[in-house]
Amino acid sequence: MVVNLDIRQRIEEAEERLSPHASKNRYSRGRLKWEEPCQIRTDFQRDRDRIIHSNAFRRLKHKTQVFIAPLGDHYVTRLTHTLEVAQIARTISRALSLNEDLTETIALGHDLGHTPFGHIGEDILNELNPDGFRHNEQSLRIIDLLEKDGQGLNLTWEVRDGILKHSKGGIEVLGEGWNDVGTIEGQVVKIADIVAYVNHDIRDAIRANVITEDKLPKSVVKTLGHSSSERINTLVYDIVRQSLYTLNHSQASKSTISMSSNILEATNTLRDFLFEKVYNPSLNTEDTDSAKETIRFLYSHLKKHEGKMPKEYTLRNDSIGRKVTDYIAGMTDHYATRMAKEYSA
Secondary structure (H helix, E strand, O other): OOOOOOHHHHHHHHHOOOOOOOOOHHHOOOEOOOOOOOOOOOHHHHHHHHHHOOHHHHHHHHOEOOOOOOOOOOOOEHHHHHHHHHHHHHHHHHHOOOOHHHHHHHHHHOOOOOOOOHHHHHHHHHHHOOOOOOHHHHHHHHHHHHHHHHOOOOOEHHHHHHHHOOOOOOOOOOOOOOOOOOOHHHHHHHHHHHHHHHHHHHHHHHHOOOOOHHHOOHHHHHHHOOOHHHHHHHHHHHHHHHHHHHHHHOOOOOOOOOOOHHHHHHHHHHHHHHHHHHHOHHHOOHHHHHHHHHHHHHHHHHHHOHHHOOHHHHOOOOOHHHHHHHHHHHOOHHHHHHHHHHHHO
16 A cells, blocks of 8 residues: 655645744745755754754753752753743744744754853853854854764754844844844744743742842832743733734734833843843852863863864864864863863873
8 A cells, every 4th residue: 555655745735824924844945955855844843853863952951051060950951941942932933823843943953052151151262262152153053064973964044044043142132133033933932032041040040049039120020920930921921912913913024023011121121130140140150260261271272182172073174273162162061071170180
C-alpha cells in the first residue's frame, strides 16, 4: 500500500487560515543554501529541530542568567530562561493566530550566542575583541558558521532575522527602533523575552536575598500584580488584547505588537528597578570579579596558544582574536573555570 507522506503540504495549506499578518512557510525567503523540502516538517519546524539538537543549545543549561554559580537548584539558567520565553511567546502567537512554529524556533535560538557568566562575559569579550562582541550577533554566527563542525545549521531567513534582532539594547520597551524586526513573530519573541526575564529575575533576586518582595515599586505591584504568575498573566493578556486591536485597526504598512500605556509604563518601571537594584549591583561582587579575570586570562592565554583550541575553531580563515572569541563565547561557566585552572597550573 502506498501512503502519501506529504504532510508538510497539508500544514502549509492550513497556515493560510492564520492571520494575514502571520509568516507562512510557503512565502519564506528561504535558506542560505537551498535544500530539498521535507515531506513531513515545514522549514520552520526543521529549523526548530536543528536548534534543539545543536551543541550550543545543550550548553545553555550551564550558562549564567544573572547570578554566577548560585548554590540553589532553582535559579534560572540560560536554558530555563529560553524555555520560558518560548512558552510565553507561543501563548501570545497562538492567541494572535500567528505562526507558532516560527515563534517557537526564534525563541529557542535567541540566546545561543550568550557567553559564560552572563552579561559579564559579554562585556569583557566586547572589551577584548577588536571587532567588539554582541550576543545576538554571536547567535547568528553560531547557527551560520560554527555549528556542525563549521557547516552551520542553514536556517531560514525569518528565523535568522528574529534571532539577530531580538536584542533590546538600552532602549525602553516598545521604544524607538523596537519593532525593527522582519516578522511579527520576531516581535512576539522580543517582547516575550522581557516578560520572562523581568519576572524570573525578581524571583532569583529574592531567592538570593538581594531584594525583598515588599521593595518592588508599589505602582508596579498595583498595576501588574503581587506574584510572578499574576504579573505574567497581566502582561500576556494586555499584549494580546492591545495587539489584536492594533493588528485589526492599524493603517500602517507594517504590523506591530503593542501594549496599553499603563502596562507599558509599569513594565519599564520594573525593568529600571531591576537594573538599579539587581543587574548593576551584581556587576561588582567577588564572583563577577573572578569571572572577569577568568575571561581575560583565557583570552590572553589562547591568543598565545592557538593549538589548545578545538579544530573547529581554528580551521576558519579568521583573525586569532575572532577564533578565541568564538571559543570562549561557546564555553559554559563550568568549562571556562576548569580550563582557566588547567591552563594556569
